[in-house]
Amino acid sequence: MPTQVQDKLAAIINEIDRTGHANIMRLTVLKKWFEHPRRLRAFGLWVAERAANRGEGVTGEAAALFEQARALLTERPLSEPMPGWTAAEVLHRRLVAFQNTHRHQQWGPVRIIRNWDLLLVEQGLDLYLGQKRTPTDGYRLAADDCQHYDPRFGTNLNGPSRERLVALLGFVATVEAREGE
Template sequence: MAATIHQKLASIVEEIDRKGFAELTRLTVLKKWFDRPGRLIAFALWIAEQAAAEDVPASDPAAALLADARALLADVQARGALTPMAMRALHGRLKAFQDEHTNLRWDSVRVVKSKALLLIEEALTICLWHPHDGRLGYKLAAYYCEYYGSGYGSNLNGPSRARVQAIAELVAQRQVDEVAFAQ
């Protein structure tokens, strides 16, 4: 019998426990899971909520944007529907806040001042313009879970474990809810 997406995600957590790390590309199992309608938007909003809930020391503009994101996400939850105009406005402000680029020898790279705000921006990009692109969902999950530290390198490692576990639990709960709703 083929392993479920939840089981595959759980095996990533087990690998982190056993080896101390797992390859980031192991999260590609989510791409197939996102094929079912509604899952990608629900996942993107969940990531945005996780990022907005983080208590991140921030500059005044970043703190204000984070507060606006929390308010928007609370409104989406309360209404049970997306608010595209408000989402587009916040997305534009988030993008403008982190629109600084620096030139390296081989390319120009974006300067990220706040990972939480970038996660929210990318989640809104999915909701507004790419609600069926599982590749973007995978990239969002990878960016959410990836941890870089001098003692760890850049992949799924000790500090990533809780985030991969949370995604596994979200996937399992979403599937239970879909079955219950179908009946």
């Protein structure tokens, strides 16, 4: 039986189908959901795995980071259900160093992001390693993963966001089903 969070995520997907977009703030429903123990770590790992698999067509250091991320997050043996802690920390440090350029604007320093999917792997590892621990951190990662820029709607949830929202709904349903066992 779908929960309230599942129903609300489905409503966001339906709104995108009807109107072409939805306000990204509607994902705040996840904050309450992330209050349950262990959901943040599992979500961070799930986002990092998915982002690591999207790194096609990059070259140089970014390609090496995607390769390392895939090896750690998606290519481990079934006997290891979770990535190794030390290897995850090493990868996280490399990801932070790779995108550690800042440009000073009049309102303060701005971090320059060269590859969005590598940032998602980094942020997912933040949750997995416990460096970010609040439900708000989980919501922010979900928003960063699902958002898509479209000049008509800005950075919001729109057509290309739909697939990621469907996957998020599936993740929520799977986690809740496992907790109910």
